[in-house]
Amino acid sequence: MSETTQFLPRAGSVHDLLFAPGSRGILIATSRDPDAKRTFIVTPPAGNYVDGPAGPAAIKIPVTVAAAGAINREIRMLLALLEADLGDLERTVPRYLHTLDSDGLPAVVTTVLRGTPMSVTYHRWMHTARRRAVATDFALAGDWLQRFQSATAGEPSRITWAAEVAAAVRDRWAGNPRLEAAQVRLAAADRQLRRQRVARTMVHGDYWFGNLLVDEGRISGVVDWESGVRRGWPLRDLVRFALTYCLYLDRHTREGRAVRGHRGLRRRGFGGGIRYGLLEAGWLPDLVRLSLRTGIDSLGLPAGLWYGAALAGLGEIAAGANDDEFAEHHLALLAELPYRPLADELRRS
Incomplete structure (x- = not known):
């Protein structure tokens, strides 16, 4: 997978990002837990739905209300990581990019990490x-x-x-x-x-x-x-x-x-x-x-x-x-x- 790429989606919802003309994506993880989520790697079309250089993003979508709570907790932690002085380790944690709407629940968009x-x-x-x-x-x-x-x-x-x-x-x-x-x-x-x-x-x-x-x-x-x-x-x-x-x-x-x-x-x-x-x-x-x-x-x-x-x-x-x-x-x-x-x-x- 690609190293981190900086951009903020212009899309306001998961649908806007996943189904934008020319977008490409792949489902990389899903679960059946009480707080089940689906994780996609998405590459939006250059210049249309992103600000800055085109590149892949990870989007985690909640399946249940419990999953939405977990995503909100992750967003808070990702924001805390942005504020921390991690030095070289900064490149090893996902960077928070955006929160999207998924049928009334929050979906989080982050950079993609190699490995x-x-x-x-x-x-x-x-x-x-x-x-x-x-x-x-x-x-x-x-x-x-x-x-x-x-x-x-x-x-x-x-x-x-x-x-x-x-x-x-x-x-x-x-x-x-x-x-x-x-x-x-x-x-x-x-x-x-x-x-x-x-x-x-x-x-x-x-x-x-x-x-x-x-x-x-x-x-x-x-x-x-x-x-x-x-x-x-x-x-x-x-x-x-x-x-x-x-x-x-x-x-x-x-x-x-x-x-x-x-x-x-x-x-x-x-x-x-x-x-x-x-x-x-x-x-x-x-x-x-x-x-x-x-x-x-x-x-x-x-x-x-x-x-x-x-x-x-x-x-x-x-x-x-x-x-x-x-x-x-x-x-x-x-x-x-x-x-x-x-x-x-x-x-x-």
Whole structure:
């Protein structure tokens, strides 16, 4: 895809942009979530419907009222990113261009970023079975995130993230039989994290490999900012990448079968890859825990906080995921994990 191109559509509605004479477009993403959206890459005709040089734009169109709320949140975050001093990272985030009308709901138009989603290579045959390939993914994601957090760091605050997550989990899952066990683990995480202070930063909020674009061996784009906040806990993005990377390790393996490249990991129900990455022995768990410790250390925090942060990250997904079944699976996984990592890992932390 093309690098960013500066223009503002003269069109006032999605229809004006998509169906202008000579416009060309392609649907690149759609979903069936409660906040479902459709994303198009559109190239309007030069000189007719754009100000400035002709070029492609990304347009995200809401399918539901809930999706419109998500798009409004993304617009606010994109405007905040415009105001931030990101330095070289500025070219890796979409630039807000315009808001269009879509049957009474807002659609957002942004610049297009060059790159291939990391999810494309993640799902290639044997990619996650190769240590070097996985280490590269973690290094690229970790490097971009450290630079972003450094560029947007504010004043330090005592870390109340786990307590905030516990309250959100309690509100969503009141009466669920797994709630009490999950709350016990979040309380343990809170006791560990609350002792520390960290600079609050901008947070992407859904920092997983599907939202990272890669080009020429670097992160060339980070997209989908609808869950972002101006000032949040930097541990959120660090943990989200690690958890989601582990979650899909067994995606291409049949139930009960061993997962290639990861001795001891079999596909059994939900979340086996996360349990493996956080608790078991192997080259991938070593990489996962190293990435968490390294990222936490870069924030000026004790590296031993990695496990408590992981528990809070699981709780955050349980509290906030759009799909109820997906969220409840994370609640159950959180409730089943030990309060602390295995003894040998604790010593290494």
